[in-house]
Amino acid sequence: MSTESVPFFRPSIGEDEIAAVTECLRSGWLTTGPKTAAFEKAFTDFLGGDVEAVAVNSATAALHLGLEALGVGPGDEVIVPTLTFTATAEVVRYLGAQPVLVDIDPATLCIDPDRVEAAITPRTKVLIPVHFAGRMSDMTTLRAIADKHGLQILDDAAHALPAHHQGVTVGKAGADVTAFSFYANKTITTGEGGMLVTADPSTAARVRTMRLHGIDRDVFNRFTDPRASWVYDVVAPGFKYNLTDIASALGLVQLQRANDFGRIRAERVARYDAAFSDLPLILPPGPADGDGHSWHLYIIQLTEDAPLNRDDFILALKEEGISTSVHYRPLHLMTVWKPFCEGACFEHADLVFSRCVSLPLFMAMTDAEQNRVIEAVRSVLKGVTN
Numbered sequence: 001m002s003t004e005s006v007p008f009f010r011p012s013i014g015e016d017e018i019a020a021v022t023e024c025l026r027s028g029w030l031t032t033g034p035k036t037a038a039f040e041k042a043f044t045d046f047l048g049g050d051v052e053a054v055a056v057n058s059a060t061a062a063l064h065l066g067l068e069a070l071g072v073g074p075g076d077e078v079i080v081p082t083l084t085f086t087a088t089a090e091v092v093r094y095l096g097a098q099p100v101l102v103d104i105d106p107a108t109l110c111i112d113p114d115r116v117e118a119a120i121t122p123r124t125k126v127l128i129p130v131h132f133a134g135r136m137s138d139m140t141t142l143r144a145i146a147d148k149h150g151l152q153i154l155d156d157a158a159h160a161l162p163a164h165h166q167g168v169t170v171g172k173a174g175a176d177v178t179a180f181s182f183y184a185n186k187t188i189t190t191g192e193g194g195m196l197v198t199a200d201p202s203t204a205a206r207v208r209t210m211r212l213h214g215i216d217r218d219v220f221n222r223f224t225d226p227r228a229s230w231v232y233d234v235v236a237p238g239f240k241y242n243l244t245d246i247a248s249a250l251g252l253v254q255l256q257r258a259n260d261f262g263r264i265r266a267e268r269v270a271r272y273d274a275a276f277s278d279l280p281l282i283l284p285p286g287p288a289d290g291d292g293h294s295w296h297l298y299i300i301q302l303t304e305d306a307p308l309n310r311d312d313f314i315l316a317l318k319e320e321g322i323s324t325s326v327h328y329r330p331l332h333l334m335t336v337w338k339p340f341c342e343g344a345c346f347e348h349a350d351l352v353f354s355r356c357v358s359l360p361l362f363m364a365m366t367d368a369e370q371n372r373v374i375e376a377v378r379s380v381l382k383g384v385t386n
């Protein structure tokens with residue numbers, strides 16, 4: 001048995017990625033330009049067309065620009081699951097609106113549609129479902145709720161490429177706007193980066209303007225258009241959220257590999273599930289019937305029969321050289337978000353948080369590494385190695 005430690009994540013960067021970035025560096029064009037235009041086009045094609053893709057420098061930027069384009073402002077409320085990364089809620093505050101935290105469905109770890117409906121007030125403007133760990137939220141039900149109450153949906157799809165709901169790809173599965181992340185440990189990466197997707201041309205146009213200072217022409221257009229590059233207007237106090245061509249060159253290669261990456265992660269998930277079936281664990285929720293899961297994270301929960309608690313389990317795995325993580329400490333427990341949910345009850349997220357652990361799951365993981373994780377989990381929980 002190897003004693004090498006197993007990291008929680010290692011990116012999968014091949015010679016093609018290195019060559020693509022090198023070519024970009026040699027090209028003389030580093031910021032948003034031809035590679036970014038090509039990455040946006042490839043992303044639209046990846047989703048099967050009929051949407052616009054706007055590249056930005058993070059999913060946080062995509063969420064912020066999406067909410068801005070949907071017209072969210074002071075006095076509005078935006079519904080967010082409590083079990084998510086803080087970015088999902090912080091963008092609501094950027095615009096002076098109120099995040100309204102809602103509990104999850106323990107069977108899916110995604111936002112509970114019944115609780116969404118209960119949280120709607122006359123001020124509610126947007127719902128932000130998070131496709132948690134890569135499992136699609138119940139978009140059919142959420143869309144019906146949104147339509148009934150005249151709300152819009154901004155998908156936080158930071159975990160969810162590739163995934164689909166009832167055969168319809170994420171990005172077109174009932175949301176008005178979808179935000180993807182290419183952060184270093186997401187399912188594909190550009191180091192830092194994100195993509196906003198929408199089928200609405202006016203939303204896309206607003207986002208293109210606001211991602212670069214509110215200027216009515218982007219920098220690439222300014223240098224390729226026959227009009228002089230200094231002829232531009234500023235139509236709004238915009239942001240500085242554009243993606244570099246260096247990052248887009250990397251993204252173009254990673255996107256070509258996204259489906260293979262997803263297939264390989266799903267194979268690793270099947271191996272974990274089979275190896276853990278007799279342990280005192282709740283295994284991660286699979287996709288709903290007819291949906292596709294991107295398997296960004298593999299999250300197990302210790303049951304009451306487990307011989308140790310979650311924190312001790314993490315320490316025991318660490319001693320075996322296995323790195324793990326916890327997704328997430330719910331937002332309602334965080335200092336900044338507590339004041340937004342006084343009196344509210346989040347018993348499902350609290351229970352999941354008390355017993356959940358994310359195990360290493362990444363495309364570059366070797367069989368030997370996965371075997372090490374399996375042996376360590378089995379021996380910590382059962383004293384059994386096989």
Ligand SMILES: *Cc1c(COP(=O)(O)O)cnc(C)c1O
Pocket residue numbers: 057058059060061084085087088130156158159180181182183193194
């Ligand atoms: C990673 C993540 C984000 C933020 O992505 P960035 O690209 O780092 O801004 C937002 N929401 C969720 C659920 C995430 O996991």
